[in-house]
Amino acid sequence: MRTFLFILFSIVCFKAPGQCIEKEFVGPSHKFAYLLRLATDTTHNSRIEQDFFCAYPNSVGELNAIFGADQQTGMLPLNGVHDRLKIIFFFYHLRTIDKSAYYKKYIDLCVDGEWQNTDDVDGFGLLNKLLADPSMVVTELETRTDSDILNVFRLLLSCTNEKGLNTKYTEINEVLARNSPALMAPLHKAYNEIQTSTPWQRD
Numbered sequence: 726m727r728t729f730l731f732i733l734f735s736i737v738c739f740k741a742p743g744q745c746i747e748k749e750f751v752g753p754s755h756k757f758a759y760l761l762r763l764a765t766d767t768t769h770n771s772r773i774e775q776d777f778f779c780a781y782p783n784s785v786g787e788l789n790a791i792f793g794a795d796q797q798t799g800m801l802p803l804n805g806v807h808d809r810l811k812i813i814f815f816f817y818h819l820r821t822i823d824k825s826a827y828y829k830k831y832i833d834l835c836v837d838g839e840w841q842n843t844d845d846v847d848g849f850g851l852l853n854k855l856l857a858d859p860s861m862v863v864t865e866l867e868t869r870t871d872s873d874i875l876n877v878f879r880l881l882l883s884c885t886n887e888k889g890l891n892t893k894y895t896e897i898n899e900v901l902a903r904n905s906p907a908l909m910a911p912l913h914k915a916y917n918e919i920q921t922s923t924p925w926q927r928d
Contacts, residue, residue: 732757733916734917735751736846739795745775745778745779745906746779748776748779748780749765749857750780753790753791753793754793756780756790756791756840757792757793757808757812759780760777760780760781760791760807760812760815761811761831763776763777763815764777764794764814765811766816771821773777774819774820774821775821775822776821777815777816777819778816778822778826779828781812781816781830782834783833783834784833784834784836785834785836786837787830788834792805792809793805797881816849817849817850822860822916823859824858825864825865827874828861828864828865829853829865831849831851831854831865832851832869832873832877833874834849834851835848835871835877835880835881836850836876837876845908847881847893848877848880848891851877851880851881852854852881852893852896852897855881855897855900856896856897856900859900859903859904860904860923862907863900863901863904863908866905866908867905867907867908874908874911875911875914875915877910878897878912878914878915878916879915879918879919881893881897882894882897882915882916882919883919884919886925887920887923887925890916890919890920890923894912896910898912901906
């Protein structure tokens with residue numbers, strides 16, 4: 726009987742490394758305060774990173790909600806910019822999270838991201854991750870649907886000027902040529918869509 730109770734206690738009270746336990750929040754502002762507290766904790770240990778990762782949004786809609794975006798316009802409030810950036814940068818710099826889980830959440834964020842008329846958002850930093858750690862990002866991308874892959878590339882390529890678009894396209898294309906040639910076709914499609922639908926300003 727004691728053995729059974731110990732096993733039951735272990736299942737309830739302990740989690741496997743990297744496994745998330747759902748945390749309840751009163752509302753978006755409560756979740757924002759929780760993430761900000763963890764992001765500014767100077768100890769920056771693996772437990773804090775894991776708690777932060779588990780609470781971090783899985784979609785742009787949820788991210789906008791905790792950041793207080795206007796529900797009709799999607800515009801973020803002018804105040805609190807630095808705190809929002811602290812949260813985003815902390816997620817970008819997570820070091821101890823299982824890479825597969827990390828890039829799954831990263832790509833989930835980019836799948837429904839707004840890609841039109843954006844100013845070099847680079848997929849919340851995913852472009853830099855793709856260039857620095859291509860095998861892991863590509864492995865996760867290859868599991869997604871064609872429409873998801875296309876939208877991720879749209880977001881990564883988003884730019885306010887044609888030169889920047891071409892630079893990004895070249896960088897990503899070179900990475901894919903070495904790591905996943907099959908992904909070059911949706912990249913090219915995303916590039917053409919942005920190229921033909923954006924009224925670039927010519928000098």
